[in-house]
Amino acid sequence: MSVRIDIGGLRPEQVTAVPSALAELGMALHALSEPGHHFGLRDWAAGVTARLDPHLADRMCEADFLWRTTFSDLFLPCAGLPGDGTLPGRTLAGDLDLLDELSDEQFVDAALEFTCAQAYGSPGPGPLADAGLRRRALELAAARGPQQVRFSERLLADPPRIRAWLRQFLEDCDEVFFAQTWSRVGQGLAADARHKTELLRRKGLAEALGAVSPAVALDEAAARITVDKLGAGRTATADRGLLLVPTSLGWPHLMVLHRYGWRPVLHYPVRSPELAAPPSVEQLALRMTALSHPVRMRLCRSLARSACTTGELARGQGMTAPEISRHLAVLKKAGLLTTRRRGRYVLHQLDATAVARLGSDFLEGILR
Known part of the structure; x- marks a missing residue:
């Protein structure tokens, strides 16, 4: 399976x-919503999470399906605007202004991508214009939880209000944590973009795409770019060009925007995080001891499947919260748990990467 981008007629200056x-x-x-996907960013995510006030953390949960299980095209609005000359803004404020330029139909379609209400790469009316698609979007949102239903209902009823809510939320995130992060990573991303531009100029598209990712290949004879992914899709540059957008926080994800009518975008990671250092013998002993207790093995089973609060684990195990807390403390000291705050709640989850490094038999056993 793969995503294909037809590039017939694409001129060098359009990339x-x-x-x-x-x-x-x-x-x-x-990365804040799914720290398990980004083990190289765990220290950063923990530091940001610790600084979030409960209100912003709750708002972060309210629409997290825009960035948690899918990466909404709303974060690349320049691709949805007419013509091939619209580029991302020089600042976050500039990008948010581009987001405001999307039509209500574009905004709603991209925001409801998580419902899979219509084929991503196909033309046709969206849920604002099609009552059947509206019903289907709400049905699919219901399968994902009450938060998604409430958000979808508000979005379909009053798109401008949700647009204003989202812009204010993103501006608040910038003030609380992102401006500092962008000041650290933005220059590196600009340098990578200049490097890709120089490769395009000196050595051509094939060389630049090879530097983007080994999963991206150019077939010049067929005038097609193929991105090796488990998902399938197809789009074309037509006369709109192609965007290469680097990310410092995105590894291991290689995103391909191939929405019908939007300019294709390759959103690629610029580097891999450093590999974790091997644990000491003392840390190995702590981990093996922690996993040897039958109660902690049962907790690992629960925490391997989803993040849980102490209260949820206590109810599930028929134990008191203090008893569960003591076992969690042992697992955490051994480096086998990740903990994050979600609004008023503290969620614990098994660090599957750390457990897998100990041995696949144990991991397979608790996931069986």
Whole structure:
């Protein structure tokens, strides 16, 4: 399976490498929502989470399906605007202004991508214009939880209100944590974009795409770019060009925007995080001891499947919260748990990467 981008008639000047503050903020929100996907960013995510006030954390949960399980195209609004000359803004404010330029139909379609209400790469009316698609979107949102239903209902009823809510939320994220992060990573992304631009100029598209990712290949004879992914899709540059957008926070994700009518975008990670250092013998002993207790093995089973609060674990195990807390403390000291705050709640989850490094038999056993 793969995503294919037909590039017949694509001119060299229509390929642009450029960073985007809004796209990077989207990846930051994803890394905060799914720290297990980004083990190289765990210290950063823990530091940001510790600084979040409960109100902002609750708002982050309210629409996290825009960046948690999918990466909404709303974070690359320049691709949805007419013509091939619209680039990401030089600042987050500039990108948010581009987001405001999307039509209500474009905004709603991209925001409801998580419902899979219509084929992503196909033309046709959206849920604002089609009552059947509206019903289907709400049905699919219901399968994902009450928060998604409430958000979808408000979005379909009053798109301008949700647009204003989202802009204010993103501006608040910028003030609380992202501006500092962008000041650290933005220059590196700009340097990578300049490097890709130089490769395009000196050595051509094939060389630049090879530097983007080994999963991206150019078939010049067929005038097609193929991105090796488990998902399938197809789009064309037509006369709109191609954008290469680097991300410092996105590894290991290689995103391909191939929405019908939008300019294709390759959103690629610029580097891999450093590999974790091997644990000491003392740390190994702590981990083996922690996993040897039958109660902690049962907790690992629960925490391997989803993040849980202490109260949820206590009810599930028929134990008191203090008893559960003592076992969690042992697992955490051994480096086998991740903990994050979600609004008023503290969620614990098994660090599957750390457990897998100990041995696949144990991991398979608790996931069986």
